[in-house]
Amino acid sequence: MKAITIKTLETKIHPETKKLFWFVFAATRGGMNRIKIISHLRNMPSNTHQLANSLGLDYKLVQHHMKNLEQNNLVTKVGSNYGATYFPSVLFEDGEAVFDEIIAKLNKVSNKHN
Numbered sequence: 775m776k777a778i779t780i781k782t783l784e785t786k787i788h789p790e791t792k793k794l795f796w797f798v799f800a801a802t803r804g805g806m807n808r809i810k811i812i813s814h815l816r817n818m819p820s821n822t823h824q825l826a827n828s829l830g831l832d833y834k835l836v837q838h839h840m841k842n843l844e845q846n847n848l849v850t851k852v853g854s855n856y857g858a859t860y861f862p863s864v865l866f867e868d869g870e871a872v873f874d875e876i877i878a879k880l881n882k883v884s885n886k887h888n
Contacts, residue, residue, distance in 0.1 A: 791872070798843070807829075808842065812862060821859050
């Protein structure tokens with residue numbers, strides 16, 4: 775079986791964007807939770823509390839991942855403090871195809887191991 779690496783991604787996108795998406799969603803601990811979070815935000819912009827409840831994740835964990843996603847310019851925050859609502863950023867929307875490819879490849883590997 776061929777290992778999944780950044781080099782196996784076929785989506786045509788700026789190389790730095792591809793590296794960012796790979797690092798945030800596939801190459802680091804917490805990538806699966808960040809995938810769940812951003813997938814939810816694609817369908818329904820939400821605040822941290824709503825995300826924690828909807829995804830069944832700890833509030834502090836969601837806060838941590840939101841900070842990471844925001845620092846990497848993958849989400850946009852509207853408002854401040856507790857009620858701030860998060861949306862996928864323009865950078866994320868521009869790279870959605872590589873995000874979807876990463877998910878597909880991770881799912882393919884996961885299904886082969888089950």
